[in-house]
Structure formats: structure tokens, C-alpha cells
Amino acid sequence: xxxxxxxPPPQIALKIRRILGGKAGWNGVAVQLAFAxxxxxxxxxxxxxxxxxxxxxxIAAGFGFLRNNAGFDVNQTLISYTGSDTFLRVFVVGxxxxxxxxxxGIVFATLIGFIVxxxxxxxxxxxxxxxxxxxxxIRNLPVLFQILFWYLAVLAALPNPRQSISLLGIAxxxxxxxxxxSPIGGSxxxxxxVVLAFGIVAALALRFHARRALFQRGQVIRxxxxxxxxxxxxxxxxxxxxxxxxxxxxxxxxxxxFAGGSRIIPEFVALTLALSTYTAAFIAEIVRAGIxxxxxxxxEAGASLGLSRGATLRLVVVPQAMxxxxxxxxxxxxxxxxxxxxxxxxxxxDLVSVFAGxxxxxxxxxxEIIAMTMGIYLLISLLTSxxxxxxxxxxxxxxxx
Amino acid sequence: xxxxxxxxxxxxxLLAERPAPVKTTGFVGLMRTRLFNSPTNILLTxxxxxxxxxxxxxxxxxxxxxxxxxxxxxxxxxxxxxGFAVGxxxxxxxxxxxxxxxxxxxxxxxxxxxxxxxLAVVLLVxxxxxxxxxxxxxxxxxxxxxxxxxFFLLHGGGIKGFGLSWTAGLLELFDDSIIGAGQALLDLSxxxxxxxxxxxxxxxVVLIGxxxxxxxxxxxxxxxQIQAAGQSVWADFAVTAVIVSLIAFGLGGGLRTGWRAxxxxxxxxxxxxxxxxxxxxxxxxxPVVATNLWGGxxxxxxxxxxGIVTSLPIGIALALGxxxxxxxxxxxxxxxxxxxxxxxLITVLFFATYMxxxxxxxxxxxDGLVRALIGIALFTGAYQAENVRGGLAAIQRxxxxxxxxxxxxxxxxxxxxxxxxxLRHVIPNLxxxxxxxxxxxSLVSIVALFDLLGSLRASFSDPKWSTPSTAxxxxxxxxxxxxxxxxxxxxxxxxxxxxxxxxxxx
Numbered sequence: 001x002x003x004x005x006x007x008p009p010p011q012i013a014l015k016i017r018r019i020l021g022g023k024a025g026w027n028g029v030a031v032q033l034a035f036a037x038x039x040x041x042x043x044x045x046x047x048x049x050x051x052x053x054x055x056x057x058x059i060a061a062g063f064g065f066l067r068n069n070a071g072f073d074v075n076q077t078l079i080s081y082t083g084s085d086t087f088l089r090v091f092v093v094g095x096x097x098x099x100x101x102x103x104x105g106i107v108f109a110t111l112i113g114f115i116v117x118x119x120x121x122x123x124x125x126x127x128x129x130x131x132x133x134x135x136x137x138i139r140n141l142p143v144l145f146q147i148l149f150w151y152l153a154v155l156a157a158l159p160n161p162r163q164s165i166s167l168l169g170i171a172x173x174x175x176x177x178x179x180x181x182s183p184i185g186g187s188x189x190x191x192x193x194v195v196l197a198f199g200i201v202a203a204l205a206l207r208f209h210a211r212r213a214l215f216q217r218g219q220v221i222r223x224x225x226x227x228x229x230x231x232x233x234x235x236x237x238x239x240x241x242x243x244x245x246x247x248x249x250x251x252x253x254x255x256x257x258f259a260g261g262s263r264i265i266p267e268f269v270a271l272t273l274a275l276s277t278y279t280a281a282f283i284a285e286i287v288r289a290g291i292x293x294x295x296x297x298x299x300e301a302g303a304s305l306g307l308s309r310g311a312t313l314r315l316v317v318v319p320q321a322m323x324x325x326x327x328x329x330x331x332x333x334x335x336x337x338x339x340x341x342x343x344x345x346x347x348x349x350d351l352v353s354v355f356a357g358x359x360x361x362x363x364x365x366x367x368e369i370i371a372m373t374m375g376i377y378l379l380i381s382l383l384t385s386x387x388x389x390x391x392x393x394x395x396x397x398x399x400x401x
Numbered sequence: 402x403x404x405x406x407x408x409x410x411x412x413x414x415l416l417a418e419r420p421a422p423v424k425t426t427g428f429v430g431l432m433r434t435r436l437f438n439s440p441t442n443i444l445l446t447x448x449x450x451x452x453x454x455x456x457x458x459x460x461x462x463x464x465x466x467x468x469x470x471x472x473x474x475x476x477x478x479x480x481x482x483x484g485f486a487v488g489x490x491x492x493x494x495x496x497x498x499x500x501x502x503x504x505x506x507x508x509x510x511x512x513x514x515x516x517x518x519x520l521a522v523v524l525l526v527x528x529x530x531x532x533x534x535x536x537x538x539x540x541x542x543x544x545x546x547x548x549x550x551x552f553f554l555l556h557g558g559g560i561k562g563f564g565l566s567w568t569a570g571l572l573e574l575f576d577d578s579i580i581g582a583g584q585a586l587l588d589l590s591x592x593x594x595x596x597x598x599x600x601x602x603x604x605x606v607v608l609i610g611x612x613x614x615x616x617x618x619x620x621x622x623x624x625x626q627i628q629a630a631g632q633s634v635w636a637d638f639a640v641t642a643v644i645v646s647l648i649a650f651g652l653g654g655g656l657r658t659g660w661r662a663x664x665x666x667x668x669x670x671x672x673x674x675x676x677x678x679x680x681x682x683x684x685x686x687x688p689v690v691a692t693n694l695w696g697g698x699x700x701x702x703x704x705x706x707x708g709i710v711t712s713l714p715i716g717i718a719l720a721l722g723x724x725x726x727x728x729x730x731x732x733x734x735x736x737x738x739x740x741x742x743x744x745x746l747i748t749v750l751f752f753a754t755y756m757x758x759x760x761x762x763x764x765x766x767x768d769g770l771v772r773a774l775i776g777i778a779l780f781t782g783a784y785q786a787e788n789v790r791g792g793l794a795a796i797q798r799x800x801x802x803x804x805x806x807x808x809x810x811x812x813x814x815x816x817x818x819x820x821x822x823x824l825r826h827v828i829p830n831l832x833x834x835x836x837x838x839x840x841x842x843s844l845v846s847i848v849a850l851f852d853l854l855g856s857l858r859a860s861f862s863d864p865k866w867s868t869p870s871t872a873x874x875x876x877x878x879x880x881x882x883x884x885x886x887x888x889x890x891x892x893x894x895x896x897x898x899x900x901x902x903x904x905x906x907x
Contacts, residue, residue, distance in 0.1 A: 019728075020728070021727060022725065022726030022727040022728060022731075023726040024726065024727055024811075028726070028727040031727060031730070032727055032728070032729040032730065035729055035730060035733070036729060039733070041578070041579065041582065044582050045578060045760075046760045048581075048582075048585070049759070049760055049761055049762050049763070050759045050760055052762075052763055053758070053759045053763055054759065056763060122445060123435060123442070124435060124436065124442050124445040124446055124449065125431060125435035125436055126435075126436060126445075126446050126449035126450060126453075127445050127446070127448070127449040129449075130449045130452055130453060136888065137884070139887075139891075140836075140840075140883065140884045140887035140888045140891065141840070141880055141883050141884060141887070142840035142841070142842075142843040142854070142883055143840070144843045144844055144846070144847075144854060145840075145843055145854055145876070145879065145880065145883060148854065148858065148876075149876045149880075152858070152861065152872050152876075153872040153873050153876050156872065157869065157872070157873075338744070338745035338746075339745065341745040341747045341748060342747060342844070342847075344747060344847055345846070345847050352745070352747055352748060352751070356748065356751050360751075360755065366755040366756050366759060367756055367759060370748065370751055370752050370755060370756050373748050373751075374744045374748050374752065377743060377744045377745055377748060378740065378743040378744055381742070381743035381744075382739070382743060
């Protein structure tokens with residue numbers, strides 16, 4: 001005769017209490033009600049005050065102003081824009097400018113950051129000290145200070161376009177910005193791009209195939225000669241057949257300024273320089289910490305398996321270091337994007353500068369404009385953190401944790 | 402035995418001395434092992450030396466060798482007058498130093514700023530040295546008493562009432578707003594589709610407002626009596642002191658254990674009275690210096706110290722809220738933290754400058770500096786919350802369970818067991834946040850406040866000192882100040898971290 005285990009009582013009241021009030025039970029519910037009442041009261045106060053204030057200032061609330069003409073010019077635009085375009089277009093122009101300075105800054109920051117990290121990790125005493133000095137000085141100065149330093153001191157001290165500094169005769173730096181040759185599409189552009197795209201796709205497929213062969217059959221396939229041929233040889237061959245894909249128009253000094261070439265405004269140069277060198281100092285520390293976090297035994301284990309030093313680094317150390325490096329690295333990328341809003345201090349036409357600055361002072365629609373600006377940045381950072389949590393989940397799954 | 406003896410070999414003369422091992426310590430050793438041990442390393446060393454040569458030598462030349470040390474205006478720093486390529490123009494800094502430190506603070510009143518700086522140092526240094534005693538008293542002086550004293554020192558002005566008047570005034574404002582909300586609902590109920598429901602809710606809200614009105618009547622009545630009697634500050638002070646001391650006595654355990662709380666409350670009120678008397682707050686206080694006259698390093702320090710002092714309680718509250726099991730509070734804390742962490746500080750400052758005034762009642766204006774301070778406090782508070790949360794997560798469950806086993810309430814567990822340990826864990830992170838806060842204060846120059854960087858920028862436009870090297874000199878000076886503060890704080894955070902991990906070192 002077996003006695004069946006009694007079912008636990010359903011305890012529905014207890015569960016409801018737990019869901020509604022947490023561990024604190026009915027006290028928690030009471031606290032929540034009081035809290036909700038306070039929040040509601042604050043919200044009511046804000047709304048009623050904002051209404052009264054807007055009425056006093058004769059400002060119509062709502063997003064209708066976005067369709068009005070902006071009536072001011074922006075000195076760097078990626079899409080066509082004139083003063084008679086709408087505020088919505090100003091918003092897009094500013095957003096694109098923010099994104100372009102962020103992307104360029106991120107590329108340079110990563111490059112400089114990895115170089116400085118390698119310097120700091122170098123067995124060479126002098127070089128590691130140089131890296132350390134760089135990191136300490138850059139990290140302990142405000143980023144706005146550095147932006148203003150580059151803009152007001154360094155770039156302003158450069159000579160005027162007539163005496164500009166020439167970089168190998170193709171690019172010129174002056175206090176009016178950086179002038180670089182601009183590419184002009186030639187006859188061979190279309191086939192060149194097609195072949196290049198094909199080469200990239202084929203190289204990726206080859207790599208996929210090689211990895212599958214390695215993981216499933218243990219077969220090592222050497223693919224780099226083919227990849228090189230696909231990525232470099234094939235485009236070169238097309239160039240020989242169809243002619244040059246594009247020619248460069250060199251800037252020429254005419255009168256007081258340059259004609260031809262594309263001009264990069266000094267604000268952009270200063271902002272990119274400051275943001276990338278500043279963020280690079282933080283990236284360098286992250287990379288260094290990541291590589292140091294891999295235990296020394298991993299390197300030794302790789303060596304005892306007969307792997308070369310390069311192969312050990314590539315296959316054993318770097319993948320483990322990346323796990324530590326990537327999350328804070330994305331954080332730094334995000335910081336750089338957010339710091340690009342300091343453009344407003346030097347007048348680079350980014351989102352904050354043209355939208356939350358100029359448009360705000362022209363229309364007076366403070367609530368809508370600042371909400372939109374904050375919303376965009378919030379969206380970017382929430383997207384990034386969502387991607388990061390997926391990444392973290394994948395990494396922890398692949399490690400079997 | 403004999404076999405061994407016969408086959409053994411006994412050396413009769415000493416071996417020749419082996420050469421000493423290569424020296425690997427000291428400067429020569431360093432050169433040998435870390436600088437010149439391989440061709441690549443030699444190349445890298447040369448590279449590093451070149452880098453240093455091309456950065457340090459010009460900097461030293463600029464700052465010291467080629468610098469001009471005295472003069473009256475820009476003529477002293479021009480190459481054609483001096484005869485060599487001029488480096489730093491230090492007389493410019495000398496001329497602008499008051500502006501860079503005090504802004505436009507009136508010259509006759511600058512002793513107040515200096516006194517505040519001295520007070521801050523006197524209170525801060527003992528707080529930072531771990532070996533010194535009375536941390537609790539010291540911390541409460543620095544975090545609570547000092548900001549108030551500093552406000553009256555820097556801003557000036559006196560007080561009209563004290564705790565009782567303020568509480569009564571605040572409660573009255575709150576009550577009026579509730580009744581106003583109820584009236585608005587009642588008005589709305591006449592036209593709305595869900596009129597009856599709104600009518601019920603509106604009446605309920607008005608009822609609550611009226612109840613509160615009767616509840617606070619003794620307070621407001623007392624305040625009116627005191628206001629009518631003249632000498633309002635001291636009468637109000639006395640009443641507040643009595644009430645607060647009695648409450649402390651009651652909460653401290655009444656006749657049984659409340660004497661200690663009573664004594665400390667009385668001591669605190671005596672100290673407050675002494676400060677009020679000393680600074681003459683009851684009779685108008687020091688002359689008012691409006692905040693738009695403040696500037697330079699003063700604003701930088703005021704903003705960062707206020708940010709540090711206010712962000713910590715906000716951060717602790719948010720971190721506890723985020724770990725709470727009560728759904729609404731947790732959701733609110735998460736949303737609040739993620740919102741402020743997701744937006745750049747400059748948009749927060751824009752928010753505080755342009756949007757906040759719209760949210761406040763029309764007759765209520767907020768000073769520009771205070772607006773920026775509110776924005777910075779909220780922003781930094783969200784970051785501090787994440788730091789504190791890290792510390793809370795590091796405390797083992799057993800601590801809380803042990804406290805529960807002793808019968809401590811949630812508040813006692815948190816304030817006596819969990820928080821002290823958690824905060825101690827995260828001191829380095831908190832200090833690192835303070836470093837970034839200190840650096841970020843420079844952003845207030847964008848919303849028309851003249852901090853160190855803003856004053857520096859303003860001083861560039863002075864034609865009296867415009868020379869080619871003015872900008873570089875100014876940046877060198879401000880850079881040195883920023884660097885000293887930030888580097889000092891980062892070394893301190895390293896020191897604390899080292900101390901905290903002392904038991905883990907091997």
C-alpha cells in the first residue's frame with residue numbers, strides 16, 4: 001500500500017500577494033499605491049504647469065512645427081539641404097552628421113586604442129611607459145577641454161589656405177579644414193564594384209567551407225591564396241580590362257582658397273581628433289585588461305600542443321580576451337557617440353547643435369525638440385545594449401555556462 | 402665501503418670562479434632586459450625615445466624655456482618685441498587668474514570663497530585618510546552641514562523662518578496642489594463622457610486635500626502665531642528644536658534608551674544655532690552675490706561637490722529600488738536609471754535649462770546654476786545607482802539572512818548590515834564616477850555658465866592679451882588644474898582599492 005504524496009495546497013492568495021506586492025506582501029501593495037499616487041501627482045503638476053506656461057508664451061504644443069521651413073543653413077550636409085527645407089529634414093541632417101562623426105571616430109579610436117594597448121603590453125620598458133603616459137594624460141582631462149584645445153588652439157594656429165601644410169601634395173591642412181582629393185567615377189566603376197562584391201561573397205563562402213571542413217572532418221584547408229586572388233587579383237584584372245574605376249580630382253590652390261577636391265570642415269577634424277584620441281585611451285585600458293585576463297597557462301598550453309606563438313594568440317588567447325573586451329568596448333563606442341553631442345561647443349552641425357540648438361532657439365518648442373533628441377540617443381543606446389545582451393547570452397551558451 | 406672510498410674522487414684545488422651572472426636589476430639590468438635585448442626591441446626603444454623627444458622637448462621649451470614670465474599686456478608676449486619665438490605667455494595667466502578662479506565674484510567678497518575652500522579642505526582631508534577616527538561625524542559634517550554653510554557663505558542672504566515654517570509652507574503647497582487637481586477633475590467631469598466617474602474621483606481627491614488641510618492646521622496655525630510675534634527665526638528655531646528633539650527621543654526608545662538620541666539632537670541644534678548666530682543669518686546674513694557672478698574654478702568645484710553630495714543618496718535609493726521585489730518600484734527604478742544613462746549629459750543640461758522651467762509653476766523661477774545642478778544630480782545619480790548595485794550584489798545572501806534571523810527589519814538590515822559593507826566595496830568605483838563627474842562639469846559652459854573652461858574661453862576674446870600663444874598658454878594652465886584634480890582622485894581610488902584587497906594579495 002503506497003501513500004501518494006499529498007499535493008501542495010494551491011496557495012492562490014499567497015501567490016497573488018507575491019505578484020502584487022513582492023516580498024513585502026500587502027505592505028508592498030500599499031507602498032506601490034502611495035508611490036503611484038505621488039507619481040500621478042507629479043505628472044499632473046508637470047502637465048498642468050507646462051500647459052499654463054506654454055499658453056503664457058503663446059507656443060502651440062505638438063509636432064506640427066516639423067513641417068515648417070527651417071530657414072537657416074547648415075555647413076555640412078550628407079543629403080541635399082537648403083534653408084527652405086523643413087525642420088524634419090534638419091533633424092535628419094543633424095542625425096546623419098552625428099552618425100558620420102561617430103563612425104569615423106570609432107574607427108580611429110579603435111585603431112589608436114589597440115596600438116596604445118600593444119604599446120602598454122610591450123616588453124619594451126620605454127614603449128610601455130609612453131603608452132602609460134598617453135593614457136594617464138588623456139584620461140584625466142575633460143573631453144570638452146580636448147575638443148576646444150584642438151579647435152581653438154591647434155587648428156586655429158594652422159596657417160591660412162595659401163600657406164597650408166601639404167601632405168605629399170595630395171591633401172592640404174589649413175585653418176579652413178582638411179582638403180583631400182575627391183574620387184570621380186570612371187568608366188570601369190560598375191564592373192569594378194560588381195567584381196569586388198563577388199570577390200567578398202566568394203571569400204566568405206570559402207571561409208565558411210574551410211571552417212566546416214575543419215570542425216566536421218578535421219581537415220585543414222589552406223584558403224588564403226585563393227582569398228587574396230579573389231579580393232585583390234580579380235579587381236586588378238577587371239581594372240586592366242575595363243579601365244580605372246575612378247580618378248582622383250586633386251585640390252588646386254586658386255586665389256585664397258582651394259578649388260576641387262572635397263573639404264572637410266575644421267569642426268569635423270577637431271571633433272574626430274579629440275573624440276578618437278580620448279576614447280582610444282579608454283579602449284587601450286579595456287584591451288589591456290582583456291588580454292591580461294587570459295591566464296598565462298593558456299599560452300603555455302598552446303605552446304605545449306605545438307602551436308606557434310601567432311597561432312596560439314589567434315586561436316586561444318584572442319577569442320578568450322574578446323569575451324572580456326567586447327562588452328566594455330561597445331560601451332565605449334556608445335560613449336563616443338554620446339560625446340559627439342559636444343559638437344555644439346564648437347559648432348559642428350550635429351543633432352544637438354542644429355536641432356536642440358538652432359531649431360530650438362528659432363521655434364521655442366523645447367519639450368518636443370529635447371524629447372526627440374533624447375529619444376534618438378536613448379534608442380541608439382537601448383539598441384546597443386539589446387545587441388550586447390544577445391551577445392552575452394551567446395557567449396555564455398558557447399562556453400557551456 | 403672500501404670500494405666507494407677507492408672510487409671516490411676528492412678534488413684538492415678550488416674550481417675556477419664562474420663569471421657573475423648577467424645583472425638583471427638596476428638601471429643597467431633594465432637596459433639589458435627590457436630595452437636592448439633584441440633587434441626589434443632596440444628598434445622599439447629608438448621609436449619610443451623619438452616619440453618622447455618630439456613631445457617632451459617642445460612642451461618643456463614652450464612652458465619654461467621660451468616662456469615669458471612678466472609683462473603688462475600682449476606686447477610683452479609678441480615675438481617681434483621679445484626677439485625670440487615666444488612660448489607660454491604667463492603674464493596673461495597672472496592677469497586672468499582672478500577671473501579663472503572666482504569669475505566675476507566681487508573682489509571685496511572673495512574671502513568668502515577662500516574660506517569655503519579652506520573649510521572644504523579641512524573637512525575633506527580627515528575623511529580621506531583611513532586611519533583617522535570619527536568618520537561618521539566627519540562624513541555627516543561634510544555631506545550635510547558643509548553644503549548648507551557653503552551655500553550661505555557663497556551666496557549670502559539670511560533666513561526668514563526655520564524648520565517649522567518651511568515644513569508648513571511645503572505641506573500647504575502640496576495640499577493646494579491636490580485640491581487644485583481635484584477641482585480640475587470636477588471641472589472636467591461636466592464635459593467629459595465619463596463624467597460621473599471623474600466626478601467621484603474628483604470629489605475623493607478634494608476630500609483628501611481637505612483632510613490634509615485639517616491635519617496640518619496645527620502646524621500652519623503655529624507658524625502664523627510665530628510670524629505674528631516677531632523675532633520669528635529664533636522662536637521658530639526653538640519650536641523646531643523642541644519638536645525634533647522630542648521625536649528623536651521617542652524614536653530612540655523613550656525613557657529607556659532615548660537619552661543618547663536626545664543628547665545628539667540637542668548638540669546638533671546648538672551647533673546650528675551657533676552657525677546661525679555667527680553668520681548673522683537671522684539678521685539678513687552676508688550680502689547676496691548672485692550666481693551669475695560666480696565663475697571659474699569656483700563654479701567647477703561647486704558643481705562637482707554638489708553633484709557628488711546629491712548623487713550618492715539618489716544612487717543609493719535607486720539601487721535599492723532596482724533590487725526591490727515590489728514591482729512598481731523596481732520598474733520605475735530600472736526605467737529611471739536606463740533613461741538617464743542612455744542620453745548624453747549635454748541633452749540633460751539642455752533639458753534642465755529649457756524644459757525644467759516649463760514644468761514648474763509660472764511664478765517659480767529657478768536659478769540657472771541650480772537648474773544645471775538638478776540635471777547633473779539626476780544624471781550622476783543614475784550612474785551611481787549602477788555602482789552601488791554592484792556593491793549590493795557583492796554582499797552574500799547570508800548577511801541578510803543572519804540579520805533576518807536576529808529579527809532586524811528590512812530598514813535596519815539595509816542600513817546597518819548591507820549598505821555599509823556594499824558601499825565600502827565600491828568606494829573605488831564611486832571615486833571613478835566622481836572623476837568623470839568632475840570632468841563632465843566642464844559641460845556647463847555650454848549652457849552659459851562660466852566654469853573654469855568657460856572662463857578660459859571667455860578670456861581668449863580679450864584683445865588686450867591676444868597673441869599667437871595665448872590659447873596654448875590658457876589650455877596648458879587649465880589642463881594642469883584638471884589633471885591635478887583628476888589624477889589625484891584616480892590615485893586615491895587606486896590606494897583605496899589596494900587597501901580593500903589587502904587580504905587577497907599573495
